[in-house]
Amino acid sequence: MKKQLISLSVVLCCMAAGTAYAATGCEAKKQDIQQEIAYAREHGNTARLSGLEKALREANEHCTESGLLTERQEKVAEKQRKVEEREQDLRGVEVDGRIKKIEKQKRKLAEAREELEEAKADLNR
Known part of the structure; x- marks a missing residue:
């Protein structure tokens, strides 16, 4: 518990001091x-x-670091599969031509793309 408090204090002090150090990998986690x-x-x-x-x-x-990178790469792959699934769903409802369903699928696709971009950004953290 003391170690955690000390670590937290150090982190907060560094943040307050405005240091340019940006942790990555396990340290950032x-x-x-x-x-x-x-x-x-x-x-x-x-x-x-x-x-x-x-x-x-x-x-x-x-x-x-290697385990975290692998985990993050797997997350990107999962999010990419989700985007592809949403694209396929959108193509399916476009055939029907129902505007409300098309709009709903477009929103879901946009959300999936946003999640993919977040997962990609996490690769570099």
Whole structure:
């Protein structure tokens, strides 16, 4: 617990000082979890806090740069499959010509594309 508080303090101090250092990989993942921990503490969300502390322990024990990259690449592939599925769904409803269904599928496709772009951006974090 002390180690986590010290780590969080260091992270917050670096952020407050405006350092140009941008963590990547496992370090960025741990920082994200630590920020969520601080937010959960601030808002008294003990259930979320417990889960986040477990996630931080797991990240500290098991996170590797290669494993994280593989996980992120798999997520990009999954999101790409989702986009392709949504494109196929859109083509199917376009044949029917029903405007409401077409618009609904276009929204779903846009959401899937946005998720894909987010997953791609995470590859570089």
